[in-house]
Amino acid sequence: MRLQKVFPEVLSKSLISYGSCQFPTLGFVVERYKDIQNFIPEQFWKIKVHHKIENIDVEFAWQRIRLFDEICCRVLYERCQENPTAFVLKVTKKPKSKWRPVPLDTIELEKAASRKLGINAKETMKIAEKLYSQGFISYPRTETNIFPKELNLSNLVQLHLEDNNWGDFAQRVLNNGPSPRQGKKSDQAHPPIHPTKYTHGLQDKERKVYEYVVRHFLACLSQDAEGEETIVNIEINGEKFLANGLRIIALNYLEVYPYDKWSNKQIHDYNQGQSFMPTGLEMIDGHTSAPNLLTEADLISLMDKHGIGTDATHAEHIETIKSRLYVGLENNKYFVPGELGIGLVEGYDNMGFEMSKPHLRAELEADLKKICEGTKAPSLVLREQIAKYKEVFIKTTEQVEKLDQSLGKYLRIQPVALQNNGQHQSMAIKNIRKCPACKKSTLVLKQKTNSPGFYVTCNGFPACRNTYWLPPSVIDAKVTDNVCSQCPGGIQLIQFQFSPRSMQPHYPDTYDGCINGCDSLLCEILQVDISTSRTSPSNTQSNNKNIITTNQNRGNAHTNINLRVANHFQTNTNTQPLNNDQVCCQCGDGAKLLTVTRETPNKGRQFYGCSKPISTPDRCNFFLWADGQFSGSTHTQLNNRTNNQNNNRHMNNSYRAKTQNNSGHGQRKCGLCKQAGHTRRNCPQS
Known part of the structure; x- marks a missing residue:
């Protein structure tokens, strides 16, 4: 309710909530998004060797993997070219297995449906509950992946002997005897998800979910896939490479479980001590890549890993942050934080609590398990948790303006503070002059709450959005009691504290100046002139063609100033x-x-x-x-x-x-304002 009043134009009809599960869930999405935004790719180089005979092309990977120094890599590459004959050092053949799945629990069902069936977690659980109510599968909300000894698995397999798709495989399972690969979890309440009745009359998504449950059940009762792996180690003039091949001996569970892939990888018949001439020897380059955005399956895995929610509530928490518009989906697959979501996370994190992290909720979940195990008293858990959240609540209310400032930055709207009686008041610090835009309210100097920096804005917001942003070289500023002797109307002077030596030779590090236009050099350097209205979000946008970046080096000081090319005279x-x-x-x-x-x-x-x-x-x-x-x-x-x-x-x-040259997809854009030409580190809106 409070944020709806602080941002009435955009949030008056929005439902904004905090939950100890939904907020860490949002935090995972924001954290991954920021990792991608802040990622800086690095170029690397590596050597590849090919040996092609007839239609089989074997690629040997460099044992060094890759180098981040082109000259070093080229020296090693040229050494290989001098004597390119390859010598086989060792040939290793060993059995290789691909493990069958463990019995199915709720989390794995949600992840598999999202990744392999294209059905989101919420819809998957809705379908599974319907199948359960019709008697086709067991209870779908379970953390257990161990079949109890009293469950007659053979009788359940016999139900599927007549099916045209997996009946023959079910018969082989019976012939060999069901041999489940057991997991390690049990909630002592419900068995793993398994089919309880055969049907072939289901359609669309219900058929997909039921078929997955059946195939998973039969696969986990079967045998692991078996193969033979061949590893060949070679040397070319001191540099070592290796290649591997795979020959599948028995598919076993893969015959009924098409959701896993395992294929033959052919390789020539090499012998130790053999030598051959590679058909290809090349040095290639590449770039490290940022991680992908989170998918729903990835998000569920993180929630499960950090103890956020339970198997029965994961889908609900994900749906909540989607319906609140905290996150959205890119390409209907990847989670991207919205302006509201990332603003909330940064606002709370700036208070120092890291409320978007899973620690608070994970501690509660751990205590609840201890209660179930009888190792901790419920009353003690209640007292401890209330004390923790009470402390967070009190400190949050004391620093609530940090939340307002963070949201204002991403929503691009100036926040309005609320008095204790609920009346709106300006968040102004000191008056400078009458606003040239609305000619009613006054301009005030304010300091950013969530990051270093200052700006001048109209205190008539939201009716007037006239704002002037001061550059990062201004490390402190305050309105003095003195007025400008050259400007009419009693314009207050501002005392600026600049980064050391950043304004030399033009101004000292501390300077009382007027930014109303009379001091043209100061206005040009700061890119601020409050004598004219400025209603855009930032007066330092990168599309100003007269802006250059000047690096001034004075002694040990190194300061970056955005300096507009100005006529000082x-x-x-x-x-x-x-x-x-x-x-x-x-x-x-x-x-x-x-x-x-x-x-x-x-x-x-x-x-x-x-x-x-x-x-x-x-x-x-x-x-x-x-x-x-x-x-x-x-x-x-x-x-x-x-x-x-x-x-x-x-x-x-x-x-x-x-x-x-390094950009393959156009010029890199800022993660905050989405403008090209700078990064979020030096964004004028940060």
Whole structure:
């Protein structure tokens, strides 16, 4: 209810809930999504060997697997090329088995139906319960994967002897005697899921689920698949490789269980001491890849592993986070967190509790099991759990603004705080000036709650969304009691604390300034001018073509500043006449007469500079005072500034070229704002 009032425009009709099971379930989805967003691929190189005779091509894998150093890999590759003859060091043949499944429990049924039948967990359990109510299968909600001794398995197998699809296999199971591969779990209440009555009249998904239960039952009573594996180790000029082959001897359970795959892998008949000439020897490259998004089966596995929910509730928790719009499905298969879901998780995690992690709920589940085992008193568990959740609740209410700020970032809406009486109030800190957009409310300076940074925004939200974001180089800021002497209307000055040396030579690390437009250099560097309205989510979007990235290295400090290419000086409206006395810059063009407007000892003084725009790559660094005097320090500053820009253009161009070469699917986009040109680490919205 509270969040519906804080974000009335987008959440007023939404049902938002926290659950000790549903929230860790959401946390798994968000964690995997962030792992993918933050993943940085690395290039690697490896050597492959092929030996093809007739239609059989055997590939030998490098024993080193891969190297992340191209030069090292190339040296080893060229050494192999010098003497490419392969010598067989060892040939190993050993029996190989593919294990039959253990008896079926609820979790495995849900996972198998999702992966192999294309039926989600909730629908699977609905179908299974219907089959149970009709007497076709046993109770489908069980954690047991061990058949009890008193269960007559032979009688259950006999029910299926007449089936055209698996009747012959059932007869072989009876002939050999049912031999189940037992699991390790028992809930002491229900046996594993198994067929209790034969039918062939089911349709569609009900038929698929029933057939899977029957085939799984017969498979686990059969024998493991048997084969023979051959491993061949070779050496080429000191580098070792290996290949393996597989010959299936007996399919056994695989005859009735098509959900598992095991196939022959042919290999030549090699002998120890033999030598041969490879038909292929190549060095290839590749890139490490990010993990896949979670599927429903993956999510159920994580819930089971960490003790979140039970076999009977997994599907329900997953359906809850889907219906709340915390997550969605990509390609109807992979879970992706929504803006609401990822905002909730980050908000709670920023409070320091890691409530999206499974620890709290897993501890409760462990205590409940101890109660069932008689090793812990229910009253003690109740007291301990209430104390834990009470502490979390109290601290959460004290830091609730962190949740608001996190949601505001992802929903792209400014949150509104609530007073204790439920009335809305602005979350403003201090007033700066009247908002130029709505001309009713005032602009205020605020600090981000969930991450470092500051921004100026209208306190008339949500009616007015005028917002200005300050760059990361501003590490502290506060509105002073002083007003700007140049701007009318009593504009308050802001005291900025910049990253060490990040603003030199233009400004000191601590500076009281006005961002209302009178200090044009400061506004250009910060990319903020509060004299004009700005209603977009961010005033530092990467689509601004006049923005470059400048790296300033001063001593041990290294600071990144987003610096808009600016004309630091005001052009004189009196253009110079074209005559033989005209001043020319190093480009050979007529120089432009400019006037210093910064608050320096040279304010108002005129000078000549290159007439080309400052963003032009070939712009020269010509400088000459109009009165004929020369200031070495000023000239040095301008030269340094131009050189820094040129150097950084070169660095940025190299970086862009490298990024384009390494990207197979277009330019990488930010995980927060979805814009290209930067990552979430330096996103202006973070």
